[in-house]
Amino acid sequence: xxxxxxxxxxxxxxxxxxxxxxxxxxxxxxxxxxxxxxxxxxxxxxxxxxxxxxxxxxxxxxxxxxxxxxxxxxxxxxxxxxxxxxxxxxxxxxxxxxxxxxxxxxxxxxxxxxxxxxxxxxxxxxxxxxxx
Amino acid sequence: xxxxxxxxxxxxxxxxxxxxxxxxxxxxxxxxxxxxxxxxxxxxxxxxxxxxxxxxxxxxxxxxxxxxxxxxxxxxxxxxxxxxxxxxxxxxxxxxxxxxxxxxxxxxxxxxxxxxxxxxxxxxxxxxxxxxxxxxxxxxxxxxxxxxxxxxxxxxxxxxxxxxxxxxxxxxxxxxxxxxxxxxxxxxxxxxxxxxxxxxxxxxxxxxxxxxxxxxxxxxxxxxxxxxxxxxxxxxxxxxxxxxxxxxxxxxxxxxxxxxxxxxxxxxxxxxxxxxxxxxxxxxxxxxxxxxxxxxxxxxxxxxxxxxxxxxxxxxxxxxxxxxxxxxxxxxxxxxxxxxxxxxxxxxxxxxxxxxxxxxxx
Numbered sequence: 001x002x003x004x005x006x007x008x009x010x011x012x013x014x015x016x017x018x019x020x021x022x023x024x025x026x027x028x029x030x031x032x033x034x035x036x037x038x039x040x041x042x043x044x045x046x047x048x049x050x051x052x053x054x055x056x057x058x059x060x061x062x063x064x065x066x067x068x069x070x071x072x073x074x075x076x077x078x079x080x081x082x083x084x085x086x087x088x089x090x091x092x093x094x095x096x097x098x099x100x101x102x103x104x105x106x107x108x109x110x111x112x113x114x115x116x117x118x119x120x121x122x123x124x125x126x127x128x129x130x131x132x
Numbered sequence: 133x134x135x136x137x138x139x140x141x142x143x144x145x146x147x148x149x150x151x152x153x154x155x156x157x158x159x160x161x162x163x164x165x166x167x168x169x170x171x172x173x174x175x176x177x178x179x180x181x182x183x184x185x186x187x188x189x190x191x192x193x194x195x196x197x198x199x200x201x202x203x204x205x206x207x208x209x210x211x212x213x214x215x216x217x218x219x220x221x222x223x224x225x226x227x228x229x230x231x232x233x234x235x236x237x238x239x240x241x242x243x244x245x246x247x248x249x250x251x252x253x254x255x256x257x258x259x260x261x262x263x264x265x266x267x268x269x270x271x272x273x274x275x276x277x278x279x280x281x282x283x284x285x286x287x288x289x290x291x292x293x294x295x296x297x298x299x300x301x302x303x304x305x306x307x308x309x310x311x312x313x314x315x316x317x318x319x320x321x322x323x324x325x326x327x328x329x330x331x332x333x334x335x336x337x338x339x340x341x342x343x344x345x346x347x348x349x350x351x352x353x354x355x356x357x358x359x360x361x362x363x364x365x366x367x368x369x370x371x372x373x374x375x376x377x378x379x380x381x382x383x384x385x386x387x388x389x390x391x392x393x394x395x396x397x398x399x400x401x402x403x404x405x406x407x408x409x410x411x412x413x414x415x416x417x418x419x420x421x422x423x424x425x426x427x428x429x430x431x432x433x434x435x436x437x438x439x440x441x442x443x444x445x446x447x448x449x450x451x452x453x454x455x456x457x458x459x460x461x462x463x464x465x466x467x468x469x470x471x472x473x474x475x476x477x478x479x480x481x482x483x484x485x486x487x488x489x490x491x492x493x494x
Contacts, residue, residue, distance in 0.1 A: 014364040021361035028356045033323045042329025049338040079247045086244075089185035096181060100273075120196045122203040122276070124235040126490030 175381060176217040178228045183239070184269035187250055188212070188393070189262040190242045191269050197232040202493035204304055205237040205274045209263065209287035212392050213347050216242035218385050218473050219284070225378070227472060227482055234486045236493065237274060241266045241287070246393045251340045255293075255399035256417040263294045264301065271302055278304035280489060284472060285310050285442060286400075288433075289410075292454070296426050297417065305492045306456075307432040307485065310442045310468050313424070313453060315408040317446030320354060325405050332401045336394035344389040351389070355440050359386070378475070386469075411449060425455040432488050433461045434481060436471040460488070 031037060056071070063070045069077075184191035208228070210216045219240070220228040231238050241263065246253065270279050281303050283291030288311030295303045316322060324330055339346070352359060362379065369375040409415035415422040431454045435447050444463075451461040464471060464480050471481055 011368060014368050017364050018361045018368075021357045022355075025355040025357045029320055029354060032353060032356075033320050035323075035327075038324050038327040039329045041324065042327045042331075046329065046331065046334065049334060053338060075248065079249070082245070082247045086185065089182055089190070092182050093185055096183065120199050120201045120237070122201055122237070124198075124200045124202045125494055126487075 175222065175384070176220045177223050178220050178226060178232065180240070183273050184266055186265050187253060187257070187262060188244045188246050189266055190244055191266045192216075192240045192242060193273060194228055194232055194238045194240070196237060197229075198235050201235050201237045202490065203276060204278045204280050204493040205239055205270055205276055206231060206280045206282055206489065206493070207266065207270050208238065208240040209266075209281060209283040209291045210240065210242050211284055211286035212243045212258065212290075212396065213286065213344075213390050214284075215385060215388050215390065216240050218469065221381055221385070221473050222377075225381075225473065225475070225478075227477070227485075230478065230482045231486065231489075234490070236486075236489060239266075239270050239273075243390055245344070245391050246341050248340055251336075251394045253393040254395040255403065258396060259290050259293045259417055260297065263290050264298065267294070267301055267303065277302045280305040280307070280493060282307045282485070283309070283311060285312070285468070287311075289313070289404075292424055292427065292450070293410075293415075293417070293422050295429065296422050296424050297420055299426060299428065303429055305430045305432075305489070306427065306454075307434070307488065308450065309434045309472055309481070310436050310439055310447060311433065311450055312404075312442045312446040313410050313450040314446050314448075315405040315411070317443055317448075318405055319443075319445070321350070321405050325401055332398055336398055340394055341391045342394060342397045344391045347392070348387055348389040351441060359383075382469070382473075411453070424450070424453040427454045428456050430458040430492050431456040431460070432485075433459075434471065434484070435461065435463045436466045436468055437463055438466065439468045439471070441468040 032041075060070045060072060179195040180192040181195070182190060183193045208216075208219060210219070220226045223229065228238055228240065267279055267281070271277055279302050281291040281295065283289070283306075288308030291306060292308060292311065292313075294301070295306050312318060325332065336342070362383065366376065366379050369379075403409045403415055407414075410422065410424070413421065413423045413425070431451075433447070433450050433454075435442075435444065439447075451459060462484060464484075466474060466476065466480065471477065
């Protein structure tokens with residue numbers, strides 16, 4: 001660290017923050033565990049969910065009138081894309097299984113155009129230790 | 133009083149300004165280079181293939197790096213809220229790569245974000261169907277009946293529950309990292325969920341699947357200023373290219389939490405946090421009792437000394453509850469994430485895990 005960096009007050013402040021962060025965080029989590037805080041947070045969450053639901057329902061109608069997709073419409077699209085991805089995954093898995101079966105046929109002497117995937121042998125042993 | 137500054141003072145001031153400008157430029161050059169070198173930050177470098185896919189489960193097989201491997205394959209079970217690439221972060225900082233180089237045959241059960249129609253997946257589905265399905269797939273793909281399960285955090289919970297419920301499934305060894313078992317030990321979450329104002333059912337009815345942001349916020353709340361401190365540390369080390377890249381990888385993963393099905397969240401909140409059923413053996417999944425005492429296979433639990441996410445009070449009972457004769461617990465320096473993926477993991481956890489696995493994987 002250069003002399004300038006040692007005297008840099010902002011750097012010194014950052015270093016102090018990093019070293020003392022744990023105790024500050026502990027104080028905050030203790031405060032968050034307080035009964036008043038947890039009750040207040042719980043009530044806030046209930047209100048937030050209620051507001052969220054009301055707003056979503058209101059906006060859905062408004063957006064439908066404007067012919068603009070709502071969040072629910074976009075989530076529907078996302079779900080359909082995820083479904084397509086899952087189906088592709090299934091196809092990928094089945095292709096892999098087919099290739100494994102072709103590999104077995106190849107090793108039994110049948111003619112296969114595809115190059116079989118090389119599998120390692122399973123005979124590894126651990127290195128001897130000083131105890132043995 | 134002179135109206136003109138002396139030459140010495142002028143040159144001191146000039147050199148100081150010059151140094152400040154040079155330092156500012158030196159700080160910004162790594163930032164300019166970053167977008168161009170963004171590919172260097174790609175995570176999950178180890179080659180893998182998708183072997184099995186069902187609901188939110190994705191089972192990957194990593195390409196072996198040696199021609200001869202240990203007989204018993206290793207199935208890494210990730211936590212459903214976290215991305216699996218933390219175990220394969222970068223070349224030279226990858227548990228997966230390390231195990232492959234030691235001659236293990238490695239699979240990973242990673243999770244995908246649930247669709248809305250999958251909000252009904254619960255703990256029983258995850259343990260019995262998804263983990264169970266993956267174990268069967270590993271057996272089929274490897275040709276070996278014996279499998280070693282290695283679970284991280286909640287992945288360790290799922291692995292332990294599965295091993296307890298299915299002792300004849302072929303699980304030969306079980307290892308868990310930073311795995312909670314005592315809901316009373318998750319103090320802050322217990323206080324929040326015990327509040328009369330907290331309604332888990334309303335939460336799930338409103339949200340369906342619990343969003344990743346929600347999970348990220350609840351994890352950050354366990355140590356609220358840690359992320360800010362990490363950013364301060366970054367600013368203090370911004371000239372160090374390697375430090376910046378490592379920070380960005382970790383930071384990316386830390387905020388990349390997965391959403392989870394609402395039903396799973398409800399099961400975890402009720403059965404684990406509030407009623408602590410895993411501790412007294414009263415947890416039932418599809419009417420089957422989950423008793424960790426029925427686990428008899430060799431067992432390893434590794435806990436982190438500075439873990440604020442799964443503190444000792446939440447994980448220390450696991451070694452006592454498991455019924456194996458061959459069982460071991462190691463407490464290592466590190467935090468919840470740095471234990472498995474930090475710069476020192478290659479000197480601490482990984483060799484210990486390899487030592488433990490090697491003699492039990494033949």
